[in-house]
Every structure is written in C-alpha cells, then in structure tokens.
Amino acid sequence: MKPEGGLSPQILDSVADGVFTVDHQWKITTFNRAAEVITGISQKDALGCPCRDIFHSDICDGACILKQSIESGRPITNKSIHIIKPTGEKIPVSISAAPLKKENGEIIGGVETFRDMSEVTQLRKELQKSYNLYDIISKNDSMQRLFHILPDLAKSDSTVLILGESGTGKELVARAVHNLSDRNRKPMVVVNCGALPDTLLESELFGYLAGAFTDAKKDKPGYFARAEGGTIFLDEIGDVSPALQVKLLRVLQERTYVPLGGVMPVKADVRVIAATNKDLETLVQEAKFRQDLYYRINIAQVKLPSLQNRKEDIPLLADHFVRRFNHLKGRHVLGLAPETLAILMKYDYPGNIRELENIIEYAFILCHHGLILPEHLPEKFQSHPGKDLHVTGKTFKLAEIKKAAVLESLNRNNWKRMAVCRELGISKGTLRRMIQEYQIVEPESWRHHES
Numbered sequence: 001m002k003p004e005g006g007l008s009p010q011i012l013d014s015v016a017d018g019v020f021t022v023d024h025q026w027k028i029t030t031f032n033r034a035a036e037v038i039t040g041i042s043q044k045d046a047l048g049c050p051c052r053d054i055f056h057s058d059i060c061d062g063a064c065i066l067k068q069s070i071e072s073g074r075p076i077t078n079k080s081i082h083i084i085k086p087t088g089e090k091i092p093v094s095i096s097a098a099p100l101k102k103e104n105g106e107i108i109g110g111v112e113t114f115r116d117m118s119e120v121t122q123l124r125k126e127l128q129k130s131y132n133l134y135d136i137i138s139k140n141d142s143m144q145r146l147f148h149i150l151p152d153l154a155k156s157d158s159t160v161l162i163l164g165e166s167g168t169g170k171e172l173v174a175r176a177v178h179n180l181s182d183r184n185r186k187p188m189v190v191v192n193c194g195a196l197p198d199t200l201l202e203s204e205l206f207g208y209l210a211g212a213f214t215d216a217k218k219d220k221p222g223y224f225a226r227a228e229g230g231t232i233f234l235d236e237i238g239d240v241s242p243a244l245q246v247k248l249l250r251v252l253q254e255r256t257y258v259p260l261g262g263v264m265p266v267k268a269d270v271r272v273i274a275a276t277n278k279d280l281e282t283l284v285q286e287a288k289f290r291q292d293l294y295y296r297i298n299i300a301q302v303k304l305p306s307l308q309n310r311k312e313d314i315p316l317l318a319d320h321f322v323r324r325f326n327h328l329k330g331r332h333v334l335g336l337a338p339e340t341l342a343i344l345m346k347y348d349y350p351g352n353i354r355e356l357e358n359i360i361e362y363a364f365i366l367c368h369h370g371l372i373l374p375e376h377l378p379e380k381f382q383s384h385p386g387k388d389l390h391v392t393g394k395t396f397k398l399a400e401i402k403k404a405a406v407l408e409s410l411n412r413n414n415w416k417r418m419a420v421c422r423e424l425g426i427s428k429g430t431l432r433r434m435i436q437e438y439q440i441v442e443p444e445s446w447r448h449h450e451s
C-alpha cells in the first residue's frame, strides 16, 4: 500500500539510507528496510510509534530537526546526531529532513533520511589520533613535524625554548615535553616570570633560609627545589631582569643555585623549559637580554604558529573544546552549525587558541543542546548589532534571540529566576528588565510556584 504523501515502500526499500515518515502526531507512517537495519527495530514495531520512542536521539528533547523542518516548511540537510539502539548502542548518523506535502501543498507530516556514520566516525577517530599529542590538537604541517620530533626532544633532557604568541599553547607543549620525558614521575613546576616583581621572583625561584630577611622565620624551599628531579617551566622568560638573568645563567651552567640568605650552593637536578612571546634576539641586540643566557636556553627551539597561520585547525579545535565543555558542564551540545564555523573561520584571533576556547565557552552560556548557532557567539560576531541577523535563511532580530534565550531558560528552569540568572550569567535586575521589555508573561500554571 502506498502511504499518504506518495512514497512507495518498494522504492524506499531499495534505498541504502534509512527513511521514515511521520504524521502530525509524530507517529511513524513509513519505515524502510535500511531504517530497520540501522536502528535494529522492525518495521512492524516502528509503524504507529512516536518517532522519539524509536530513535531516542540527543535532539528529541528540544532541537528536533524534523520539527524545525515541518514548522519552517523547508528542508534541512546533513546534520550530525546520535541515535540509541534498543541495545543501548549509540550510533552516529547524518540526517536530513523535509516536510511531507500533499499535491495541493498542504503539509501532512515530515520525512527524514538518515545515514549510518559509524564507519566514517571510526575512520575519523583514527585520523584524529594523529592530530593529537597529549591534548595538543593540530593538523597543521609545522605542528605535525613538532609532534614527530617531540618524543625525541623530550627524552634528550636538554633545555627547550618555546616561542609563540600568547595563547598558542606554549604551556601545553611544555607539559607534553615533561610528560614524554623520563622525569614524568616528578613534578613540573610552572613559573610565570612576568607576573612577579624581581626580588619576590628571586626568593620564589631559589627559596630562602631562616633569617634571610625580617619575616623569614624558617627556611622556605623555592620552585627549583620543588621541581627537583622534574621540570621547571619558566614562562615569560623575556621579562626577567638582568640581575636575575645572571642567576639563571648560573643554574643552567653549573646546575647549582644559592637560596636567599645562604652561602652554600645547592645542586639542582631540574630540566629547564623556557617560553616567551617576545622576540629574544631583538632583546639581545638591545642589550635587554643577556646573550650568554640566550645561547644557554636556545639549545632546542620550538616555534608555535599563531592560529591565524593555522586556520585549518579551527574546526578540530572547536570540536575539541565542545567535547571538553560538554564533559565539564554535563551538556550534549552537538557542535558548530556550518554557518557558525564559517564566521569563526573568518576571524583573526589576536588571542589565538585561548581566545577560540573562550568563544566556545561563551557559546555554551546560550546554547544548551543541538548546534551552536551564530547568535550564540559573543556580541562582536553579531554582524549588525541591533539590526537583523540572518540565520539559516530565516531573519531574526537580536531582541528576538535574547527573548527566546530568556524564555527558553525560564521554561527549562521551571520559572525559578535565580536559576535562570545563574545559567545566563545575568543579575536579577537585568532579568526583571528583560522580562518587562520583551513582555514575557509567566504561564498561569507556574504562577503559584516559587520563583
């Protein structure tokens, strides 16, 4: 029998993709052979069931693509989601949805096709393994070369100098060198040399003995002592004063240092990794950085490219941060919508990877499930603030987006306003003003609840 909407079961069964149709009550009216194979549910059991009972997908609550397509009257293609089989197995699928129309144009339900992506996902995972070394993610050529040499560099025990703009992953690379080295059972101590005044930095690095100064009641070990047997990471080495540079040179040359207030040198079995976002050669020419120290630390040099120069990494890194924040915040955000990725690919990232990470963290404030859309990005990406935004072909006003975010959060949190403020990161006063401005009315059913 040919179901309403004109889809012939014989033709559908010869299609390799899963196909099903639903009526206005989301009850399944067609379910082809491939759908049976992918879901593990027979056509007999599926027909007449609400589609969410069959697919248990991560978008059934809230971000249903089929619903969006039926409501907008437009097809939606190639969205990646997961469905859950009766065995509990989670299957990655790529889905497309379209409204199902009668010949007179009346919408009578929807049709969805889905493709099993398990094999592709497995292959992608294997490929991604080669794009990942101790949480450093990159497919960029120069980074791939770095991945290749890093294990040998780590084992060599020599001093490493890491150069790169702020936020390019210098500390991450230092950690990988430490973890890949034979010192990995001992600590890696991180020192931000630019953050402390000179005298304090010296006592923090080398420690002091009781009586070294008025407040020194007892001996205090410094960072070098704490890193004994392990690694010290001297970040912002370009900011160290000339006086302290002499003392660092001594540690590197003689492997000893003298704590403040002491006379006897103490042995230091510590590997030094230094990093800077400054141009050390220029500092040497300007006599602001000692040449002999520069030669001592510049034995093995690692240069990290800016994100601007490895834009091919943006999709990988964005995916990585989505996974990380899903894990940290217990969410099920699916990833970036193609139009969001297009916006992020065009941006310059003066703050490099740290800035991309912050952008994704911000998007998690507004996006709770489904895909990260352009309106979830920080204000600077909203191309015409106050004017219309174009999202997936539909036109929204910025105010409409904010209203939708507030309304969605109120409903999600059962109109508990404190919870909404926490979720959206706004004050109670701001929420009150937004409710008034957007004329949001609390439904009758919640009035008697505490808010």
Ligand SMILES: Nc1ncnc2c1ncn2[C@@H]1O[C@H](COP(=O)(O)OP(=O)(O)OP(=O)(O)O)[C@@H](O)[C@H]1O
Pocket: 135, 136, 137, 138, 164, 165, 166, 167, 168, 169, 170, 171, 172, 173, 235, 277, 317, 320, 353, 354, 357
């Ligand atoms: N290649 C990468 N893959 C995954 N995450 C990265 C990568 N590079 C940097 N990050 C992340 O970006 C953030 C900044 O990295 P990191 O602190 O290592 O940069 P940095 O160059 O040391 O910055 P600064 O010079 O400001 O100290 C961290 O959260 C780090 O985990």
